[in-house]
Amino acid sequence: MSAEGHDHEHEHHHKDTFITKYIFSIDHKMIAKQYLITGIIMGVIGVGMSMLFRMQLAWPEESFRIFNILLGDKWAPNGVMSNDIYLSLVTIHGTIMVFFVLTAGLSGTFSNLLIPLQIGARDMASGFMNMISYWLFFLSSVIMICSLFVESGPANAGWTIYPPLSALPQAISGSGMGMTLWLVSMAIFIASSLMGSLNYIVTVINLRTKGMSMTRLPLTIWAFFVTAIIGVVSFPVLLSAALLLIFDRSFGTSFFLSDIYLAGEVLHYQGGSPVLFEHLFWFLGHPEVYIVILPALGITSEIIATNSRKPIFGYRAMIMSIIAIAFLSTIVWGHHMFISGMNPFLGSVFTFTTLLIAIPSAVKAFNYITTLWKGNLQLNPAMLFSIGLVSTFITGGLTGIILGDSTLDINVHDTYFVVAHFHLVMGISALYGMFAGVYHWFPRMFGRMLNKNLGYVHFWVTAVCAYGVFFPMHFIGLAGLPRRYYTNTNFPLFDDLQNVNVLITTFALIGGVFQLVFLYNFFSSIFYGKKSVQNPWKSNTLEWTAPVEHMHGNWPGEIPEVHRWPYDYSNPAHDEDFVPQNVPMKPGEEVLHH
């Protein structure tokens, strides 16, 4: 459990060159920063794309010079966005946000930063593999960006890349080189994600410091640990789906294709089924939303407890609910396929398992609320984002009861109702988790503080805009408006929804532009922020016992030993309102929780 044998060797400082320190670093803290900054860059691209296609949806008949400037003459002649590039923007926005920002950017950053620091380890189990994991992620990001510039256009079959559309270049232009690069990028991404996940699992199991039992782990670590397990179980299935799709595309196999007549000829494919692809895709696709949201919930648990100056309510229930959600997440994928043509009996089964997930989710929401009760809330920007997360998680989660019910899904499937639901429950919520994490651990990452007033402005504008975008979207979905329509002008039926679309876009543009406040705060504070003290939030967890200046091995001298759980806030046996985990129990002090 401990790493006592290593303690002294690590004090010798290796002389780092620029390359080993900033580029091919094997130090988990540097890798975390690399993940974060890459994630932020990808986030800017992903959010920027959404602003472009929102403009198209609000004013489908207008032309915008900005389209022409950003998309070029081929895709936006005279500033009118083409239908092909609209679908590309939607596709790549989804891919980037789900995988590159909220999986790698979120998990990659905080798992790397916090796992060794919070469990009391010198570094990850394999620093080298960790480095490879980042560089594969970087490579996959570069390939994904390159795919935006190919002649036939980027992939545009939707981020779910259902064949045959994604398999046949004759069916849509983006399924040519663009889709090839998309698949290659994702295959590399999966390899990166698996290396990262294995590392996290091994580190949590093997490298905990003395006294750090599993039931003394901060909930962040529990969330990262279980997320990594879900990733290892489900990502390989997506890899196999991608490989089989590559076979169908390039080597003439028929895993997912059958009986196709396209562009005036019968294609040779026989015997495959697109429904098989849907099963394989969602076997990852659904757990993926928990891969995105669980780390955000873990971060929130930690921040809410610290800033409420109160123990997280129901620590064990929180762990149980993480495990329950993880288990259930692997057996609910069929709720994306109620009307795919699979046997309706399967639909019944998946309805049952899906609605079960509401129970552990409800437990988590109520436990957060109870943690706030009679607390002494320190409303730092990180805390605001955490409270915001609980709010959007509830609002978005509740409409899941409608979508998870096969009967109700019939009529709202693939409408804007779905878009509103998942953006709130896993898009906005996970982004809030990521922001909360950045505001909270920025001092730990860069030794400086973020400006809190800019943080407040960032939160409030984002919070209003997030509801402003996604709340009205429920109504246009319930009015039967399908998603992924380039324009709705061909359906006079939907003319009365146009005003709502304009409102949504207005909120989206304001919210998007205001993210610049965060970017400015982030990048300027790296250099000019106020120097941080060692434990600015008066937190209990081990990362705040390490010196502000980063060093290999995290702690000079011995790794601190752990004597208590991480949530001893306002413990009546102590004068201070926090008791770090490495403070020994007083003689006669009782263990108050569980």
Added chain:
Amino acid sequence: MTSLLVIIVLVLLAVALWQLTKIFDLTQVGSDKDSSQVASDNDNNVQGYLMFGFLAFIYIFTIYGLFKWGPLVLHTPASAHGGQIDNLMNITWILIFIVQAITQVLLHYFAFKYRGKKDQKALYFADNNKLEAIWSVIPAVVLAGLILYGLYAWTNIMFIDDEDDTVVVELYAQQFKWTARVAGADNVLGKANVRYIEGVNTLGVDLGDAYAQDDIVVSELHIPKGKKIHFKMRSQDVLHSAYMPYFRAQMNCVPGMVTEFAFEPIYTTAEYRELPYMIEKVANINSLRSKKSVALVAKGDAALDPYAFDYLLLCNKICGSSHYNMQMKIVVDTPEDYKKWLSEQVTLAQQMKEATAPAAVEGAMSSDSLKSNDTAAVSKIAMK
């Protein structure tokens, strides 16, 4: 002009931002000159009130939305099973609103009420099994109810009884149009496969099959009110989804397999147009359209046609560039009108005969050249 507007908006945003930061700065004047970037009592106070304000925002926005956008939502289902779906939907909505109202109040009110103060200590309250049992069991019981109702309705809707007296219709999807095939007098669809696609036979019907002889292919579907329609879906190229929102019906069309959905229409198109809510909706849409037309005419373009309600079949699974314009009109007739419509249609077999007949008479146009003409036409469509 637009770029100027954009610049103005950006400048205004920047000013707004500068002002907002200044306001937050001002709130700190007088409090201890603390630049630690950790929330002070003063911050807690301001942010606590803002949390309370945000609660008000959520509530007002929700109520405003319900009044303003509520009427846009799909109303009165036009199919027999639609009532069941809407009923379950309404029950679920009531539950959702109750839970949402309570939890958002608690969350934001606590954030306001317990905002931090220097000399205040939080309550050490780590666990309470009874409370946790309550909020595990209550959702479990409520969900069990929803699941049972949902599964009951799902089974009713999705398991189609072949014994029923139904009208069998095929919905055929291709990039980017719908075609329907009515099974005709024998009410059985003839076999079909993409490999039979040739000339007028764009659906690939096997004309050697006895059941196929009376099949009727149409591009605007009529169905009778009061009879269960058994839809069988096929696709010839990529995934499509047959979405008929007013009938609360949707099913994907999958190349290589036949999928099914069945419902009984309960309003004819004429009857549905006369529903008070629909009259209002159409009037609203037409007033929006005439406003837009004024602007169009001023620019020298043609005015928009006035809108009249029709049931539509939409494609609701991304299927390619023109996915956004893949639709077919569905007309629900009285049984008499339906019979009349049906009798006016020409069967596919007859169409095929007519298509080859002139060639036989004239002898000039061989069936080969006909086929090549047709492939050219198809590839033209595909090129689009």
